[in-house]
Amino acid sequence: MVGLCDCNNFYASCERVFDPSLRGKPVVVLSNNDGAVIARSNEAKALGIAMTAAAFELEPLFKQHNVQVFSSNYTLYGDLSNRVMMVLARWAPKVEIYSIDEAFLDLAGLPDVEGYTRQIRQAVVRSTDIPVSIGVAMTKTLAKVANKRAKKDPACGGVYVLDSPEAITEALSTFEVGDLWGIGHQYGSRLRALGVLTALDFRSLSPAWVKKNMGVVGERMQRELLGYSCLPLELIVPNKKVICSSRSFGQMLTDPRPVEEAVANFAARVAFKLRRQKTVCRVITVFLQTNFFRESDAQYSNSITLQLPVVSNSSMVLIGYAMLGLRRIYRAGYRYKKAGVLVSEICPETQMQLGIFDASDPRQSKVMQVMDGLNNRYGREKVRVGKQGFGRAWKTRQERLTRCYTTRWSELVEVS
């Protein structure tokens, strides 16, 4: 059997861990720059607050119902996510981390799978205060279906095991086809147009038709719904093919200086991520844009892609090329809203192929090693490349940020 463990309203639940007075109250978390709603507690959902709703339009509603509003605190969410995954790893021999708040669990060969799953759920809740729902079934796709029931039906107590053929048929008959894992928006509307409304309708289609019209992905999905596992747990996270660091600025930038500083910081972040997964990149892209939502403003956006002469993961090297690229696309006289740095053609450090005449400078990797070591010990970005600066003009707005309770000595919970 496979379990899918999903954290309920994860970001909103994280905010409650260190402020239990938020329990039972409507809580929403806003996206970067406090722009849109990206997480809602059940109480906030009950008020009709929609996902991705614009925060400024909701201010009156927030006031009226005393909704607690937070900037997204990804440092805190990331730490609590790790903790949830660590608990799961204690209980299941294999865990596939699917996203920040979801993981598949190998629950094969247990005599009492439901009882065991309830113990897992309790361990997560007691260790972290994060409520989770766990759906269990023969395949990942069915576990997703079971998870939805576990979350929506209070009688389940957060755990639902979907095992008998009758129960599966019954569950699929009320499950919208568009909500199936991997169906996507496009297939969803095409299937509905053909009168295939539920997951059961989809499962009953002729396999030949599914294969012809939806390819191997559709075929797999149909077999998974029949209880044949086609998607094994993916235990090793493949290295990312592209790494991007990009933000909207906290305010419009008209000066080149803070834009340079921002891009340098994005490049440094990307370089750090490359080093962390022991990879290097060959290609770097820099992009820059104004605010398209402000129609009264003059609009401009551009990007540039550079191929590095030698693959690298050095912050100094990548910042150098990012600056080169930025200078080529930067035009004075615009109000800039967003920029970013993206690297691609990523390969492992060990496969670094040196050009014959332009071998990479071994001193770079030494400097980076020392820098990462110092930052690991004394805190993120304590040592940085000069170009990154210390300016705050470009920083994202996070006016309602909670503390990083678990990752910063200066922000521990205070008890009296």
Add this chain to the structure above:
Amino acid sequence: MRNTIANLELFRVDPDTTEVVPLLGLPIMAGFPSPADDFVEAVLDLNKELVRFPESTFLGRVKGDSLRDLDIEAGDVLVVDKLLRPDLSAVRETLQKKPGYRRKPQLIVCWLDGGFTVKMVKLFPTRCLLYSANEAYPPIIVTAENEFILWGVVTYVIKKTY
């Protein structure tokens, strides 16, 4: 390195480790074992000593002097484990200083009406009492009217002594 000074054993402490729990069953690099491996002296890991369950352990910092008699002062760091079940039976005996009673009182981090507080907790059928360790702070009576949560159990107190 291990020295013996009087009755005190000193071990070298490696502050640089972070405990890593095997998470994904990633393959462990198998290379040639170092010939020195068999001779490495014990290096003590404070994380392992102080943190039994990393996933449920949180740190807190003490404010105020309500635990003065237990030598817990403002600025001390508390290691708090949420997974451990609070033991609420040891309080009275400790407070009454029964002869021969050696158990340490369990300190519990509680959420009380909008703030965290660390106290010794005694449960009664309809209410519970929160004890400080300083006569200036009388016990707090908690009833169903209060917003009250037993948040975690203090497992270590870390203090600076110089």
